[in-house]
Amino acid sequence: MATTRLRAVLAFALLIASVDASSAPERGVVPQMKSRLFVLTDIGADPDDTQSLIRLLLYSNEIDMEGLVAVTSVHQKTLLEPDSIRRVLRQYAQVQGNLSLHDVAYPTAHALLALVATGQPAYGQAAVGEGKASEGSRRIVAALKRPDTRPLWITDWGGANTLAQALFNIRETESPVEAKRLISKLRVYAISDQDDSGAWIRKEFPELFYIVSPGGYGAATWMGMSIFVDGMDNTTVSNGWLASHIQQGHGPLGAAYPDVAYGMEGDTPSFLALIPNGLNVPERPDWGGWGGRYTLRMPPLSETDPKGFNGGVPVVPESRPIWTNTVDTITPMIAKPFGRATGPTSRSYTGFRETLWRWRDDFQNDFAARMDWTVTDRAHANxxxxxxxxxxxxxxxxxxxxxxxxxxxxxxxxxxxxxxxxxxxxxxxxxxxxxxxxxxxxxxxxxxxxxxxxxxxxxxxxxxxxxxxxxxxxxxxxxxxxxxxx
Missing domain, CATH: 2.60.40.10 (Immunoglobulins)
Structure with missing residues (x-):
């Protein structure tokens, strides 16, 4: 009888083990939750916001979009262009069905159109304060209050005053405990400071997770997105490559991708680290990924290129540590025609932009493949x-x-x-x-x-x-x- 009981126990244990094994992730595969994303964009000031939005939409199956808000900036102080966002979404609507052949998680254009809103049609910190809440700032607060334990990423492609207003309202209307809880859910990546509210936010809310390269744009990691790197093959950021792989023969969304005016997709690094690719770990900017690598420190004012071009936004000393530029040293690998398939180049590179452009060919090819998805079926795409x-x-x-x-x-x-x-x-x-x-x-x-x-x-x-x-x-x-x- 004891033997029979033992056999029964072992059989039950094997059954449970087999169920657990079939339902658990495979060894070495760590599922990454989708990131929540709220975009602030001064779209219309420069074609690169439209470029970045088009790329972002191709990853909307991988990221939970929660807001697309038109804001002002030093480059567009009183004008908001939400219709420019809607125009791109109408192009997306024409290809969303084909994208769904590759992943059914692509959201409908109707769902994305519901996310479009506006901030204050005024510049910087002067538009922040009592009675100055906008549709955009209210939506940030509402997103933070949703019963979702995941962080909310705010990617700021323009001025930060809509975020500043949301924080102002949280501090004024919530208890200190609740305000702290809501702010702890925020993750900010700003494409430099494009108005004077970014520095105010960092001073007034020292606990806020904030990635930024303050000061002149020449001192920014995001410049690695499109700079010409001497001694490297820069084909994938060339105008000819964009024409062949993105703009021409790739349907209405590719045709909507504008030519480069000032720089290619300066805003894109703000969300590249949110794409689940096995390298990116959004909560660890110091680990490095497609969006670059950053360290938590207080950069000296001299390091921020304070006299460099930033449209005239005042550059002030940082009041507390921020996630900002750091340095990688890399020796790129290149394909070899014979023998071992790859080998190191004869030159190494050291710098803060290197933390981003080291992955550039990979994420550009990924972009091109996704644009292919808008016009091809699954069997004929990579x-x-x-x-x-x-x-x-x-x-x-x-x-x-x-x-x-x-x-x-x-x-x-x-x-x-x-x-x-x-x-x-x-x-x-x-x-x-x-x-x-x-x-x-x-x-x-x-x-x-x-x-x-x-x-x-x-x-x-x-x-x-x-x-x-x-x-x-x-x-x-x-x-x-x-x-x-x-």
């Missing part, structure tokens, strides 16, 4: 590979341990051949020493020996997987290894 790690994405090791990293099981939905590249991202971690990898490139696995350390530190290992479709698409795996002394 889709990104799916990374599968054979272990967790956070590992522990002691100095001297041999550690093997593997992406066995990584696949491509279109059946494309895949290329692999493992590398260490030292700036994202806290280990000061170099950690050499022991295997050749273009292999799905690699290994290393944990270095001698005096105290615990974290090392970041990045896997970059690229398919051989057209255009080639890339996804990543990030493995953080915590190394402790032996």
């Amino acid at each position: 889709h990104p590979p799916t990374i599968r790690l054979a272990h967790g994405d956070h590992l522990a090791a002691r100095a001297g341990d041999f550690v093997r990293l593997s992406a066995l099981g990584t696949s491509d939905p279109d059946g494309d051949s895949l290329s692999y590249h493992w590398f260490v991202y030292p700036e994202a971690g806290t280990c000061a020493m170099a950690i050499p990898l022991s295997s050749a490139d273009n292999v799905y696995q690699t290994s290393f020996t944990a270095p001698k350390v005096d105290r615990a530190c974290d090392a970041h290992f990045i896997l970059r997987v690229t398919d051989k479709g057209t255009p080639p698409l890339t996804r990543y795996g990030r493995v953080v290894v915590s190394i402790t002394p032996k």
Whole structure:
């Protein structure tokens, strides 16, 4: 009788285990919640806002859009152009059905049109205060009050006075405890300061999570979006590439993408880090991703290019730490015609813009593929590979341990051949020493020996997987290894 009972218990345990295994995520695959996004845009002041909006719509299946608000800026002080947003959404409406062939999560144009609103038709902090709430500022407050535990990202492509008004109203109308709770849900990425309210916000709300490159635009990380990099192939940000891969032969949404006037898509870095690609971790700007890498500090005024062009917005010393520019050193990899498929260039680059443009070819090709989705069916378009790690994405090791990293099981939905590249991202971690990898490139696995350390530190290992479709698409795996002394 005891044997029978034991068999029954074991059978039940196996049944439960099989259910748990089938319902749990695969090992190494960490599902990332969609980010909530509220956009403030001075659309109409420069064609780049329209460019960025078009790209954003192609990722509206990956991001929960909650607001599209026309605001003013130093470049457009009294004019709001919500109809420019609606015009782009009407172009999106014509391709949304085809996009849904690739992912049913694409929202309808009707749903997105309901998100369009306006801020105050006046410039900067002068438009903030008692009785100056706008439809846009009220919608920010309403979004924060929704019973959603996820952070609300505000990407500011223009002036910040609509956000400043929302914060003003929260402070004036809510209890200190409730105001603190609501503000703690906010995440702000501002494309520099395009009015005088950004500095006011950072001073008045020192606890607010705020990413910005203050001062002259030449001192901004987002400039890495389109700058010409000497010694590198800049094809994917050229006018000819945009014409061939975005504007021409890609339906009404591609045709609506305007030519570059001042710079290509200066606002796009504000949301690139929200795209789930295996590299991006929105809550950790210091880990780096498609939108660049940032560190929490108080930049000296001299570093912000205070006399550089920013339209005349006053540049003042920061009153508290902000997430701002930091530096990467990279040696780009290039394709080789013979032997090993890729190899390092002969030149390394160091700087804050490098934290963004190092990923540029990858996110430009991703953009081109998504624009293809607007006019092709699933069978005739490319889709990104799916990374599968054979272990967790956070590992522990002691100095001297041999550690093997593997992406066995990584696949491509279109059946494309895949290329692999493992590398260490030292700036994202806290280990000061170099950690050499022991295997050749273009292999799905690699290994290393944990270095001698005096105290615990974290090392970041990045896997970059690229398919051989057209255009080639890339996804990543990030493995953080915590190394402790032996």
